[in-house]
Amino acid sequence: MSEITSPRQSVLVTSRAVIDSNIKDDIITLDWHMPASFSPQLYAISVGKTRFSHKMIRSSGVFVVNFMPFHLYNEVLYCGRHSGEFEDKFKESGLIKEEAEKIDCCKVKEAIAFLECEVISEIDSGDHTIFIGRVVKDGLKHDAKRVFHKSGDKFITTTD
Numbered sequence: 001m002s003e004i005t006s007p008r009q010s011v012l013v014t015s016r017a018v019i020d021s022n023i024k025d026d027i028i029t030l031d032w033h034m035p036a037s038f039s040p041q042l043y044a045i046s047v048g049k050t051r052f053s054h055k056m057i058r059s060s061g062v063f064v065v066n067f068m069p070f071h072l073y074n075e076v077l078y079c080g081r082h083s084g085e086f087e088d089k090f091k092e093s094g095l096i097k098e099e100a101e102k103i104d105c106c107k108v109k110e111a112i113a114f115l116e117c118e119v120i121s122e123i124d125s126g127d128h129t130i131f132i133g134r135v136v137k138d139g140l141k142h143d144a145k146r147v148f149h150k151s152g153d154k155f156i157t158t159t160d
């Protein structure tokens with residue numbers, strides 16, 4: 001199916017939760033995400049049930065969608081190939097952590113744009129869960145070419 005649906009814009013979704021009495025911040029790379037409603041403003045993300053981020057988002061009920069510039073595709077790939085269960089992906093990827101404004105969560109400083117979301121519902125979707133988030137704060141910081149995932153390790157961008 002990926003060959004048919006690609007390329008898709010890759011985003012980084014950040015989360016924060018208390019896991020085993022420790023505050024953890026995590027970053028997951030997602031190709032499966034979409035706007036879901038204008039009013040209220042809703043955004044949907046599809047997260048595999050085995051991902052550490054799934055545990056984090058289910059526990060905290062919040063997440064931030066970070067739209068990334070093309071030149072950071074290596075960092076995007078890194079966050080999609082390692083688990084926050086075993087490492088600090090901010091530290092290892094070199095991406096800079098910022099505090100979200102309206103929710104208790106982290107976000108990525110280098111992002112072009114962001115959506116801070118509170119989970120309002122979940123849909124069980126096979127081996128994934130679709131978390132539907134109400135957008136409580138959005139921001140378009142600057143315009144730049146976005147990162148799109150083609151397949152495997154390959155990323156592309158738009159021509160204008």
Ligand SMILES: Cc1cc2nc3c(=O)[nH]c(=O)nc-3n(C[C@H](O)[C@H](O)[C@H](O)COP(=O)(O)O)c2cc1C
Nearest residue numbers: 028029030031032047048051052053080082083084
């Ligand atoms: C380009 C790319 C796109 C991905 N898209 C998704 C996705 O849409 N949903 C998902 O659950 N995992 C996706 N993944 C896999 C997760 O990013 C990966 O399993 C990650 O290591 C999970 O991190 P975590 O355990 O810290 O949550 C993608 C990976 C890559 C490289």
